[in-house]
Amino acid sequence: MDASSSGIQEPFDLIRLSLSERVFVKLRGDRELTGVLHAYDGHMNLILSDVEETIMIVDQVEGAPEGHATVNVAKRKMEMLFVRGDGVILVSPPSRT
Amino acid sequence: MDSLIPFTTSGSLVDCVDRKMLVVLRDGRKLQGVLRSYDQFANLVLEDTVERIYHQDVFAEAWRGLFLIRGENVVLLGEIDLDQEDEVPLRQVEWTVLEPYHKQDVANKKKREDVKSQVLYEQKGFCKEGGEGDGY
Amino acid sequence: MLIFSVFKTLTDQTVSVELKNDLSITGTLKSVDQFLNIRLDNIKVQDEARHPHMMAVKNCFIRGSVVRYVQLPAEHVDTQLLEDATRRETAVQKR
Numbered sequence: 062m063d064a065s066s067s068g069i070q071e072p073f074d075l076i077r078l079s080l081s082e083r084v085f086v087k088l089r090g091d092r093e094l095t096g097v098l099h100a101y102d103g104h105m106n107l108i109l110s111d112v113e114e115t116i117m118i119v120d121q122v123e124g125a126p127e128g129h130a131t132v133n134v135a136k137r138k139m140e141m142l143f144v145r146g147d148g149v150i151l152v153s154p155p156s157r158t
Numbered sequence: 159m160d161s162l163i164p165f166t167t168s169g170s171l172v173d174c175v176d177r178k179m180l181v182v183l184r185d186g187r188k189l190q191g192v193l194r195s196y197d198q199f200a201n202l203v204l205e206d207t208v209e210r211i212y213h214q215d216v217f218a219e220a221w222r223g224l225f226l227i228r229g230e231n232v233v234l235l236g237e238i239d240l241d242q243e244d245e246v247p248l249r250q251v252e253w254t255v256l257e258p259y260h261k262q263d264v265a266n267k268k269k270r271e272d273v274k275s276q277v278l279y280e281q282k283g284f285c286k287e288g289g290e291g292d293g294y
Numbered sequence: 295m296l297i298f299s300v301f302k303t304l305t306d307q308t309v310s311v312e313l314k315n316d317l318s319i320t321g322t323l324k325s326v327d328q329f330l331n332i333r334l335d336n337i338k339v340q341d342e343a344r345h346p347h348m349m350a351v352k353n354c355f356i357r358g359s360v361v362r363y364v365q366l367p368a369e370h371v372d373t374q375l376l377e378d379a380t381r382r383e384t385a386v387q388k389r
Binding site: 165166167170171174182212230232233234235236237238239240243246248287294 | 315329350353354360
């Protein structure tokens with residue numbers, strides 16, 4: 062993907078290319094989303110549809126305080142979602158695995 | 159026809175004045191008092207304020223008096239329905255009795271959150287949700 | 295202003311606001327302001343037992359900065375219109 066030829070000048074131009082496409086969003090705390098991007102603004106507020114949310118759950122093992130905790134996930138679907146920009150870490154095309 | 163609601167902070171809060179309100183603060187405190195004044199930043203004046211702590215099906219209150227609350231610390235403002243308030247199925251006890259339980263709850267929650275955010279940072283690349291004083 | 299405009303068109307609809315502390319409140323959107331502070335009427339709190347302080351509350355004002363998500367009624371959102379408006383709004387900002 063040659064960025065210079067498609068007139069991408071700043072990071073928001075990249076997001077602009079993803080309008081009406083599925084994107085992956087990583088949020089602060091413990092959440093990830095995939096959804097179809099319909100709107101965004103300069104604060105990184107987003108409006109997504111057909112959203113699948115992945116919530117990270119940490120199982121804390123009482124026995125070993127500094128031991129390894131396992132991370133499990135819970136998923137949730139939502140039809141139409143506004144996401145507040147101050148919680149967004151990153152927005153990207155969905156991973157191709 | 160409904161009149162055009164002014165889509166302003168003031169417009170949202172105007173009918174809350176002189177009403178008993180619940181205020182939840184960013185540090186997790188729950189205050190109840192009469193809203194006397196506010197401004198566009200959601201700074202609030204709360205009169206006859208009590209602070210409430212909860213533990214399981216029990217609560218306690220402590221008198222706090224007159225508050226000027228800086229808007230950035232406010233999580234939410236709730237209009238208390240005075241009829242529903244009588245139906246709330248919680249028992250009231252003395253503040254000094256409940257306070258240690260409440261403090262323990264707060265400390266446990268913080269510890270869980272700290273461990274969780276550390277694990278998620280190391281394993282999954284997440285950073286912390288809130289900053290200092292976000293205990294709500 | 296885009297998102298503010300979207301919320302203005304959704305007044306009197308039922309929405310679910312999820313706060314950053316995992317508290318979820320469903321209610322009728324009565325008002326919104328430029329900071330995306332939200333006024334909800336006739337609220338129902340999810341998992342009420344975990345939030346006993348909300349039991350006697352019917353209406354509330356939620357500060358925009360503590361919101362994580364707002365679930366919107368899909369049938370009242372015109373996604374094509376949104377995308378066009380977003381393209382216009384972000385194009386203007388470049389000048």
